[in-house]
Amino acid sequence: MKITLFITCFNDTLFPETGKAVVYLLERLGHTVEFPLEQTCCGQMHYNTGYQEEAIPLVQRFIKVFGDAEVIVAPSASCVAMIHEFYPKIARLTGDSQLISQVESIKNRVFELSQLLVYKLKVEDVGAWYPHRVTYHPTCHSLRMLKIGDAPLRLLRNVRGIDLVELPQSEECCGFGGTFSIKNADTSIAMLQDKIHHINETGATVCSAADNSCLMHIGGGLSRQERETRPVHLAEILASTEETATSGL
Amino acid sequence: MNTPTFEQTAKQYIENDQLRRNIGFATKTIREKRKTVVEEMPDWEELREAGQQIKDRVVKNLDSYLLQLEESVQRAGGHVHWARDGEEANQIIIDLVKDKGVSEVVKVKSITTDEIKLNDALQQAGIDALETDLAELIVQLANDEPSHILVPAIHKNRTEIKELFSSAIGLPDLSDSPEELTNAARLYLRKKFLNAKVGISGGNFAVAETGTISVVESEGNGRMCITMPEMLISVLGIEKVIPTWQDLEVFMQLLPRSSTAERMNPYTNFWTGVSENDGPKEFHLILLDNGRTRVLSDPGGRDTLHCIRCSACLNVCPVYERTGGHAYHSVYPGPIGAILTPQLRGPEDKSAASLPYASSLCGACYEVCPVKINIPEILVHLRGKVVSHQKETGGWRAKIQPEHAGMYMMARAFQSRSRYEGAQKLARGGMKLFERDGMVSKLPGYLSGWTSARDLKPIPNESFRDWWRTRQ
Helix, strand or coil, X not given: CEEEECCCHHHHHHCHHHHHHHHHHHHHCCCEEECCCXXXXXXXXXXXXXXXXXXXXXXXXXXXXXXXXXXXXXXCHHHHHHHHHHHHHHHHHHCCHHHHXXXXXXXXXXXXXXXXXXXXXXXXXXXXXXXXXXXXXXXXXXXXXXXXXCHHHHHXXXXXXXXXXXXXXXXXXXXXXXXXXXHCHHHHHHHHHHHHHHHHHHCCCEXXXXXXXHHHHHHHHHHHCCCCCEEEEHHHHHHCCCCCCCCCC | CXXXXXXXXXXXXXXXXXXXXXXXXXXXXXXXXXHHHHHCCCCHHHHHHHHHHHHHHXXXXXXXXXXXXXXXXXXXXXEEEEECCHHHHHHHHHHHHHHHCCCEEEECCCHHHHHCCHHHXXXXXXXXXXXXXXXXXXXXXXXXXXXXXXXXXXXXCHHHHHHHHHHHCCCCCCCCCHHHHHHHHHHHHHHHHHHCCEEEECCCEEECCCCEEEEEECCCHHHHHHXXXXXXEEEEEHHHEECCHHHHHHHHHHHHHHHCCCCCCCEEEEEECCXXXXXXXXXXXXXXXXXXXXXXXXXXXXXXXXXXXXXXXXXXXXHHHHHCCHHHCCCCCHHHHHHHHHHHHCCCCHHHHCHHHCCCCCCHHHHXXXXXXXXXXXXXXXXXXXXXXHHHHCHHHHHHCHHHHHHHHHHHHCCXXXXXXXXXXXXXXXXHCCEECXXXXXXXXHHHHHXXXXXXXXXXXXXXXXXXXXXX
């Protein structure tokens, strides 16, 4: 299948390894990956912070760049949720009936990575190998907005060599929340401390998630506290095999 | 307006270990109990849907339901008063109490009367208002503010309550056993109930069809307040009306399970006007606007008026759990407060304008809301209104404010591939200036909030698109 990658600005700039992992993984499963270079940002940061007018041209741009793609995948549940939940609202804000129908048509073709694999491509064993103790944090937008359910866990359970340990209070927010982490830093940090406490309880050396934004937050706290546990995106675990250690481990 | 913003005082509450322990323990207990009693309901989702639809119908036809309610209450022998704001409502109540010639009234817990600061207004008019709900009494005796919609003294533990009772009602020999503390309050209140001539309540529901008002409570103090005095005054926000008696079937299932995690509410009071040989001789219903029509006028925010004040959203909110209710500087704390307060108070109130940002948008509140208010969506909508208001009224100062300037520049960068790629390089170079030993641990200005407790990995030299190009 031809799959068009929406890398997201965040992963493009800060986490290129996650993007590479998606490419390796999908190619290994026999798919062709396309990457339109004109893509930029979904507009979530602007929209969620209250800069809603500023998000309009980014929705229009997304439609222009991805309008013809059959299947679009993004390694970020949060950005995909933005497209599913808020693009229709932004389109209605413009009153542009063409944009409204374009958004309606595209949103069902945009998938978060684990969603694509489990629900669209119907694969749960991607042939990965990852001999580490891993705990999984279900990010809020993957869980409660996009409702990807246990798709990531089904994929992880099929990874060979993995020691998957359950995270206590896993469904509680890590405190990231985009600009919340800066505007309300004190509250955000208090939430993060509890999340890190629970991660430490698992004894995992790797904490994984479907969003690098939350992982950057968790990882930033782990690093400051000089913990051994490292944040690794789900895609990087799934891409890892005995032959290629793409995660750099 | 000198009320602090959320972020200004959050830290002092977060750092109060006792407070955090009290709230953490209490919310966790209610949260888990709620989950159990909700999961055992096979038709919970249908009930939520019904609750949402009834409330939607109410809000869309509020004008006619309110007139119907007025007529029904009058027909049953009650009086109806309309109050544009808190001041008008308080004046109506003061006049009624003074007419009765008394200087003390008993009250059943009501956030609406807290919203309009009724107790202060009564006191200034020489009238003592006694709170009879145990937790409200604790808050009142401590000269404190409620910190939770349903459990106003959630921030206090029993040792603190024992000490308060010892000093405030002169009972030095109390232990901190809940039974003994409750009994002390009971004896103290009993005398007051027997002498009260006027009772004041809020109300959970007002049935347009019949004129029936309902107060649900757990202690029986409400029953006393509502039935024993000669005159009963009830203050209800105009959104509390529901169309028919039968609609109560839905809410009486949704409310107790969501609020106190009870299968059935302990004291469920209904009354319709006055009856000749039973209850108060005089009943006054005050219908309060106080900003509610402002909420109603905004399609993006009006679902807020669906709220039945169960407080399930507070108990699951990770922000509320860390800061407690006082950080919201409003009688409506937590997620529902973060959307209700700014709408009730309007865009000029800076403290209220900080509340839509007091959320990580985790969505836990929406998941538990018994009437399916999409709180995260309304939070985002209200953030949009805050930003628009700043743009319209803030002048050049608003434009050079770091967040605004940053958002503007990024919005421009994201609209063109070349500007976006240029911005990536610029960010990479900029961040290098702050890199020490392969990590960024200190950033200036706006971004310093991040690095106060979190490191940042430097931006890699090669972006994903750089790598993709080399691959082609």
